[in-house]
Amino acid sequence: MSAPEHFGVDEASLAELVVPSDLRSAKASEDRILAELARHKYEGDTIFAIKLALEEALTNAIKHGNRNDPSKHIVIRFHIGDERTAIMVRDEGNGFRPTALPDPTANANLERPNGRGIMLMQAYMTKIRFNEAGNEVWMLKENRTRPPAKSKSRSLRR
Amino acid sequence: MEQPSSHLKIRRANGVSVVEFADRKILEELSIQEIGEELSHLVESEAGIKLLLNFKNVDHLSSAALGMLITLNRKIKEHNGELKLSDINRQIFEVFKITRLNRVFDIHGTSEQALDGFQS
Numbered sequence: 001m002s003a004p005e006h007f008g009v010d011e012a013s014l015a016e017l018v019v020p021s022d023l024r025s026a027k028a029s030e031d032r033i034l035a036e037l038a039r040h041k042y043e044g045d046t047i048f049a050i051k052l053a054l055e056e057a058l059t060n061a062i063k064h065g066n067r068n069d070p071s072k073h074i075v076i077r078f079h080i081g082d083e084r085t086a087i088m089v090r091d092e093g094n095g096f097r098p099t100a101l102p103d104p105t106a107n108a109n110l111e112r113p114n115g116r117g118i119m120l121m122q123a124y125m126t127k128i129r130f131n132e133a134g135n136e137v138w139m140l141k142e143n144r145t146r147p148p149a150k151s152k153s154r155s156l157r158r
Numbered sequence: 159m160e161q162p163s164s165h166l167k168i169r170r171a172n173g174v175s176v177v178e179f180a181d182r183k184i185l186e187e188l189s190i191q192e193i194g195e196e197l198s199h200l201v202e203s204e205a206g207i208k209l210l211l212n213f214k215n216v217d218h219l220s221s222a223a224l225g226m227l228i229t230l231n232r233k234i235k236e237h238n239g240e241l242k243l244s245d246i247n248r249q250i251f252e253v254f255k256i257t258r259l260n261r262v263f264d265i266h267g268t269s270e271q272a273l274d275g276f277q278s
Contacts, residue, residue: 044249052253059222
């Protein structure tokens with residue numbers, strides 16, 4: 001529930017939203033976070049990256065975590081500062097093993113229509129960490145970072 | 159001739175169906191399924207369709223949108239058609255590169271270049 005220590009985010013600075021598990025509610029939360037990024041004058045590429053990763057996390061939580069059950073909820077916690085943004089998305093599902101996902105950029109998987117969300121979150125954020133269960137993800141974006149690298153081999157676990 | 163539809167603007171040029179997205183936000187999750195269905199109907203309406211997707215109005219993309227494009231590409235191949243993409247902005251093209259989908263899709267800088275590339 002708390003941000004990973006190395007994210008450098010003070011617990012007291014986190015805002016929390018609990019929203020119904022549907023795409024429109026998620027979009028409203030996303031819009032609130034994007035407005036906050038604009039208020040902190042994040043540059044376009046950084047906003048693009050955070051928006052993309054946040055949408056993937058929210059979509060995963062609604063579709064795969066809460067299995068499109070509108071009676072369930074999503075918890076979003078976030079800190080937006082001039083130096084970094086940290087966002088957590090948690091669903092009520094049973095979680096999954098992110099390390100067990102096939103590599104969507106492997107030649108054999110290139111034409112599969114699914115399986116790119118987690119990879120994009122990794123590529124566009126500075127760090128991402130799942131909890132042990134796999135139903136909560138923390139994402140960190142340092143502000144004014146360079147464009148994302150093509151591939152990254154990072155641990156997905158904290 | 160332009161056919162109105164909820165998410166797409168479609169015109170014909172040299173035997174090619176040129177599709178533009180009507181709204182910058184259309185590739186967000188809420189609309190992707192509907193766009194996929196519209197494009198699927200378009201492919202089914204013409205055997206061997208030549209389809210150009212112009213991305214000039216698109217400033218965001220998601221994995222779900224990429225999945226829709228992959229499914230569309232497969233369907234067009236099954237119908238002996240051809241799909242090309244054009245006018246993809248720098249940020250969106252980066253998504254194609256990171257996912258290596260720039261190797262799956264036939265991507266051109268401009269719609270004119272893409273139109274020239276279709277077999278007559």
